[in-house]
Amino acid sequence: xxTVPIAYYLVLAAILFCIGIAAFLIKRxxxxxxxxxxLMLNAVNLTFVAFAHLWRQISGQIFVFFxxxxxxAEAAVGLAIIIALFRARQTLNVDEVDLLRN
Amino acid sequence: MxxxxxxxxxxxxxxxxxxxxxxxxxxLAAGASRKPLGWLAIxxxxxxxxxxxxxxxxVHALGTLTGFYGTIQVDAFSIFFHLLIASVVxxxxxxxxxxxxxxxxxxxxxxxxxxxxxxxxxxxMTSSVELLMVFIGLEISSISTYILAGFRKGRxxxxxxxxxxxxxxxxxxxxxxxxxxxxxxxxxSTAIAAIGAGMAVTKTPLFGWxxxxxxxxxxxxKVSAAPFHVWTPDVYxxxxxxxxxLMSTAPKAAAFAVLLRFLFEAAxxxxxxxxxxIAIMAVASMTIGNxxxxxxxxxxxxxxxxxxxxAGYLLVAFTAPEPLAVSTACFYTAAYAAMNVGAFxxxxxxxxxxxQLRTIDDLTGLALRRPALSAFLAFFLLSLIGIxxxxxxxxxxYVFSAAVHSGYTWLAIVGLANSGxxxxxxxxxxxxxxxxxxxxxVRDLPMPRGISVPAGLALIATAAATLLLGxxxxxxxxxxxxxAPATVAQCIMDR
Numbered sequence: 001x002x003t004v005p006i007a008y009y010l011v012l013a014a015i016l017f018c019i020g021i022a023a024f025l026i027k028r029x030x031x032x033x034x035x036x037x038x039l040m041l042n043a044v045n046l047t048f049v050a051f052a053h054l055w056r057q058i059s060g061q062i063f064v065f066f067x068x069x070x071x072x073a074e075a076a077v078g079l080a081i082i083i084a085l086f087r088a089r090q091t092l093n094v095d096e097v098d099l100l101r102n
Numbered sequence: 103m104x105x106x107x108x109x110x111x112x113x114x115x116x117x118x119x120x121x122x123x124x125x126x127x128x129x130l131a132a133g134a135s136r137k138p139l140g141w142l143a144i145x146x147x148x149x150x151x152x153x154x155x156x157x158x159x160x161v162h163a164l165g166t167l168t169g170f171y172g173t174i175q176v177d178a179f180s181i182f183f184h185l186l187i188a189s190v191v192x193x194x195x196x197x198x199x200x201x202x203x204x205x206x207x208x209x210x211x212x213x214x215x216x217x218x219x220x221x222x223x224x225x226x227m228t229s230s231v232e233l234l235m236v237f238i239g240l241e242i243s244s245i246s247t248y249i250l251a252g253f254r255k256g257r258x259x260x261x262x263x264x265x266x267x268x269x270x271x272x273x274x275x276x277x278x279x280x281x282x283x284x285x286x287x288x289x290x291s292t293a294i295a296a297i298g299a300g301m302a303v304t305k306t307p308l309f310g311w312x313x314x315x316x317x318x319x320x321x322x323x324k325v326s327a328a329p330f331h332v333w334t335p336d337v338y339x340x341x342x343x344x345x346x347x348l349m350s351t352a353p354k355a356a357a358f359a360v361l362l363r364f365l366f367e368a369a370x371x372x373x374x375x376x377x378x379x380i381a382i383m384a385v386a387s388m389t390i391g392n393x394x395x396x397x398x399x400x401x402x403x404x405x406x407x408x409x410x411x412x413a414g415y416l417l418v419a420f421t422a423p424e425p426l427a428v429s430t431a432c433f434y435t436a437a438y439a440a441m442n443v444g445a446f447x448x449x450x451x452x453x454x455x456x457x458q459l460r461t462i463d464d465l466t467g468l469a470l471r472r473p474a475l476s477a478f479l480a481f482f483l484l485s486l487i488g489i490x491x492x493x494x495x496x497x498x499x500y501v502f503s504a505a506v507h508s509g510y511t512w513l514a515i516v517g518l519a520n521s522g523x524x525x526x527x528x529x530x531x532x533x534x535x536x537x538x539x540x541x542x543x544v545r546d547l548p549m550p551r552g553i554s555v556p557a558g559l560a561l562i563a564t565a566a567a568t569l570l571l572g573x574x575x576x577x578x579x580x581x582x583x584x585x586a587p588a589t590v591a592q593c594i595m596d597r
Contacts, residue, residue, distance in 0.1 A: 010287075017276075017280060020276070024269075024273055030265065030269070033269055034269070034272075037269070037272045037273055037276055040273075040276035040280070041276055041279065043280070044276065044279040044280050044283050047280065047283040047284070047287070048283050048286065051283065051286050051287040051290075052286075054287070055286075055290035057286075057290055057291075059234075059286075059291070059292060060283075060286055060292075062234075063234055063282075063283075063286070063292065066234060066237070066238060067237075067279060070237070070238065070241045073241070073245060074241070074245060074272055074275075077245050077248055077249060077268070078248075078268050078269075078272070081248065081249075081252055081261065081264045081265050081268050082265065084252060084255060084260075084261040084264070085261040085262065085264075085265045087256075087261075088256065088257070088258040088260075088261045088262075089258055089261070089262070097262050097265065097266075098262075099258055099259050099262055099340075100259055100262055100263065100266075100335075100336040100339045100340050101336075102335075102397060102398055102399060102400065102403060
């Protein structure tokens with residue numbers, strides 16, 4: 001059985017990461033922007049797992065668990081902040097969140 | 103005590119105090135003052151400072167301590183930052199004691215706990231020599247500060263500040279993580295020392311270069327260096343004043359510590375790649391920060407741009423070889439922390455939780471109404487300009503002379519030109535304080551508050567620190583020099 005080369009995983013992860021960056025910059029809904037950050041984190045996780053396989057090192061996989069846990073903690077705080085924002089402004093569109101200026 | 107526990111003693115004290123504050127918070131009656139919890143938090147953070155001093159004694163006697171399978175390293179470098187962070191936290195807490203009116207904020211205990219949790223993360227960042235631990239410390243610190251930024255709940259500007267900080271902060275974290283993943287790919291390890299050894303012999307140097315670039319982007323966001331500074335003015339404007347004082351100094355100091363450790367110990371072989379990048383970031387931060395500040399009318403926004411500029415001055419130090427870079431950067435973070443926290447203590451004290459006195463116009467003629475407060479603010483502004491006999495002067499002096507020593511004379515000249523430019527906006531604020539208020543500036547502004555005892559302590563401590571750094575800089579510099587590892591990178595010193 002032939003295996004998929006590591007480079008494929010790395011390229012896929014890089015593409016996912018770039019899609020995440022693009023979505024972060026283009027999308028206007030706070031929830032969607034937040035999802036694009038999660039996409040970037042998952043691209044990082046894929047990279048870690050691929051490299052862990054390459055180096056035969058378990059530490060890369062362990063890193064992924066920590067990233068997941070921290071991402072969950074971040075999601076809890078982030079969604080709470082989004083709710084607070086929605087209560088204060090009745091909108092989730094980042095273009096309308098523009099009170100802070102000179 | 104086992105060595106493992108000793109290496110984390112300051113962090114442990116902070117965590118336990120924070121947990122205790124969280125547990126006591128619901129036991130207090132709804133409208134009761136949360137000041138006792140604040141004092142408990144101050145006790146805990148002072149305790150962690152004392153623990154750091156104890157670590158310093160042990161390190162003197164026994165040499166560098168390592169714990170938890172070599173992931174935590176306590177040396178003069180990390181102890182320097184532990185002490186700095188503990189001092190910033192104690193000062194911030196002292197200034198925040200009278201910030202929350204009990205009838206408006208019923209959950210101020212959470213604030214004190216979050217400050218302590220954040221400080222735990224920052225200290226953790228500076229003593230970790232394993233990027234996994236650095237990442238966790240960074241997240242503990244970041245998540246706490248995201249919440250603190252939006253602590254004036256219900257105000258539209260507060261949630262806006264928090265969401266901007268949160269989104270851009272997490273975005274930056276993703277870059278940092280990708281950088282760590284690429285380090286792991288290039289060298290097969292996430293320990294800083296092993297990465298440093300691996301980078302020299304890696305078969306895939308491309309991963310190494312990308313990794314350094316990604317880490318620079320990630321940490322560039324955290325220290326608000328241009329071109330990754332866009333979040334800073336908005337977040338600082340909307341966040342509570344004492345929180346801005348904290349988050350413009352302590353997490354930045356921790357991020358700079360990580361950057362120093364990473365660049366000089368994990369990527370010394372790529373120095374010729376990252377040094378020009380750092381120089382560009384420094385020039386961009388200084389110029390954008392100072393030019394941006396010229397246009398501001400809100401005091402917090404002005405100081406936000408000023409903090410971007412100061413991040414630029416600090417990055418200048420990174421162009422020097424390791425021992426020099428570490429000692430000057432350490433000195434600069436200490437000097438900047440003292441004067442900037444001081445300035446924000448004054449802003450906190452002026453109008454308290456309502457923060458009605460915000461713009462330069464609001465502050466016009468402050469000296470007539472509150473001479474002591476405006477004298478303190480004037481002193482901190484003079485130090486931010488870099489007037490002799492203040493910490494700001496020697497901070498800039500050491501940083502620029504370090505750049506000249508290492509062949510970056512043009513960078514020092516750009517920095518000096520920028521310091522001249524910065525005079526304009528600091529002096530604009532300064533002259534406003536001592537100007538005669540016109541009829542329409544006094545309109546119906548509330549009388550600025552006087553100095554409360556804890557805030558007075560905080561002001562005296564920060565002013566004394568700024569002054570001491572200005573007249574006895576050698577004492578602090580020698581401590582900072584001990585923080586620089588003497589063994590590594592001596593070879594680059596021959597310039």
